[in-house]
Amino acid sequence: GQQVMQIPQYQHVQEGEDFTTYCNSSTTLSNIQWYKQRPGGHPVFLIQLVKSGEVKKQKRLTFQFGEAKKNSSLHITATQTTDVGTYFCAGRDDKIIFGKGTRLHILP
Amino acid sequence: DTGVSQDPRHKITKRGQNVTFRCDPISEHNRLYWYRQTLGQGPEFLTYFQNEAQLEKSRLLSDRFSAERPKGSFSTLEIQRTEQGDSAMYLCASSLGGGPGGAQHFGDGTRLSIL
Numbered sequence: 540g541q542q543v544m545q546i547p548q549y550q551h552v553q554e555g556e557d558f559t560t561y562c563n564s565s566t567t568l569s570n571i572q573w574y575k576q577r578p579g580g581h582p583v584f585l586i587q588l589v590k591s592g593e594v595k596k597q598k599r600l601t602f603q604f605g606e607a608k609k610n611s612s613l614h615i616t617a618t619q620t621t622d623v624g625t626y627f628c629a630g631r632d633d634k635i636i637f638g639k640g641t642r643l644h645i646l647p
Numbered sequence: 648d649t650g651v652s653q654d655p656r657h658k659i660t661k662r663g664q665n666v667t668f669r670c671d672p673i674s675e676h677n678r679l680y681w682y683r684q685t686l687g688q689g690p691e692f693l694t695y696f697q698n699e700a701q702l703e704k705s706r707l708l709s710d711r712f713s714a715e716r717p718k719g720s721f722s723t724l725e726i727q728r729t730e731q732g733d734s735a736m737y738l739c740a741s742s743l744g745g746g747p748g749g750a751q752h753f754g755d756g757t758r759l760s761i762l
Contacts, residue, residue, distance in 0.1 A: 581738060584750040627689050634703060637689030
């Protein structure tokens, strides 16, 4: 069945360092979404990617969708303490599958 | 935009009891989703409505689970004969659908604890 794998599971970075999380699907996706969940909170929508090879930027965040539409990445430049949380990708094939998330810790 | 509202926020019940949760989506959103999330995991898809029609249902959803969205507005999720493994956060999300996808707006969830 369809699987969405996300790595790494945890990431500790010094404030100001960059951070990247990767998402890989076992099947070709029609689109992929990224969400952020703060501790104790609910997932909050960040972005949706639809086109093969698509790249979108939101301030310090860069999102990419692979050419084969089976993988995606989220890159944060110069992390800040407000970036703390768990980042989930959600891939849509014939159903929606969330990855297990990457939990980002920022060391001051 | 008052956001997605879920009730109750917490539910503690004994094993074997039935529970029902309610979700009020963002008013103009035609799509409504239910997910289950346990600690350290991503949201697990349970079911999805477009207006009042239940279009998708996870195979993981046993026959103890049922969801309704009778008038295409609010939705309820019922769990019958609850088991220990049902303890989780139950999340509702809504979106304004057209083509594939669409930003999902999540509620704060209902945390279910089975004693």
